[in-house]
Amino acid sequence: MSPKRWKLIIEYDGTNYSGWQRQQDVPSIQQSIEDAITLFCQQDIPIFAAGRTDAGVHAGGQVAHFDLDYGDRPLSPYNLAKAINAHLRDQPISILGAEEVAPDFHARFNATSKMYCYQILNRPAPPTFQANQVWHVNMPLNADAMHEAAQVLIGHHDFTSFRDSQCQANSPLRTLDRLDVYREGDLIKIEAEARSFLHHQIRNFAGTLILVGQGKWDKDGIKHALHKKDRKAAGVTAPPSGLSLLRVDF
């Protein structure tokens, strides 16, 4: 039997991990899942994710693939997910689902769209439950003004102003499909959708849009920052805790 390719949908709390990618001497989501797969099938198998989330960033719908030669023993998607979860029991990482896919499926290269959500807890009182899942912003923010200004960023642009200075991408050009900002009680949610993002792009959007929420900037400020093509023209990089990769489409 040749190996089968499996797709996993993964949820994790990235707080205590150095990010998705396996690195020497620090905990990573990738290593935890690869170790769990090894414990289940006694093989060392690399897994490939749709997006490499940074340290402290979470996921509610990360996607990864890997190849498994399980001989001629039957293996259902339900049992595969259950077996991996059994070896992740002490960690905040959970396989939500598994699916057998075509041998040429690739979680990163076949992804047509990714949806992230950035959460701001906007109230004077510090967070309790949600401490690691939000950016706590004390000053009142106008979510409607943030949403209106965010629309300036939609479309195909040079996003140099919102890209980390260490970003490894060849080009600063990206097409942003959606950037919605709305309030749910004390939470402000920023939902971003695109085929791919630059390093820190959404966290830099969040750190810049709060200037609009506070009334310091209007949408022309955002337009100006975009056109400057200079990282220093935009706002701060919001902390990783607020960010979650919620969905990957293929």
Added chain:
Amino acid sequence: MSPKRWKLIIEYDGTNYSGWQRQQDVPSIQQSIEDAITLFCQQDIPIFAAGRTDAGVHAGGQVAHFDLDYGDRPLSPYNLAKAINAHLRDQPISILGAEEVAPDFHARFNATSKMYCYQILNRPAPPTFQANQVWHVNMPLNADAMHEAAQVLIGHHDFTSFRDSQCQANSPLRTLDRLDVYREGDLIKIEAEARSFLHHQIRNFAGTLILVGQGKWDKDGIKHALHKKDRKAAGVTAPPSGLSLLRVDF
């Protein structure tokens, strides 16, 4: 100046506390807040809560009152909440708001209604973020059937079957005003509203209603359990992690 009476609205993650009530040698929410008040004003002041939540139970809207003699110095509600929060910084307890109330206001005796929510994470995959905020139930549950059966419990009844055998209340009679069950994605929420509840009443509702959700019982099963007036006639006590006191009305 005579002391002023203050009302606090409080959010907390009860996971690592023995409950609201101050006890010897174990951490409690009450003690943490009283200690924070002492650090702020150098006085030992007792606080009184609307409801004494159990170990591991949370709150999004607990209410408590206390009397503070702050001399003739001005003290705004905003600054009082901020000052207490400053001394709770390392704990998952947060004062959401403060309000000066009449000297005869009592958080427990004046409460006309309390609203709790019990959360079940209903999916095969284990929880990550929400591990301490839900009851994880693997088997698929029919939330609509649970809601329909829950309506049998509305009204004035002898709730002996849903009351902890150690419950200290004089009477097992209570009037349940609302018990709504609904699904939000993988979460099933059970919202309960009444002037007061018996010990473990909502957790025993949850542990019984899942029998309906699994199809083992129908609403006549719930009716039968209620009429038996016997704790053994109802289901298990659901774990504290799923329960939160969300609102107190006066």
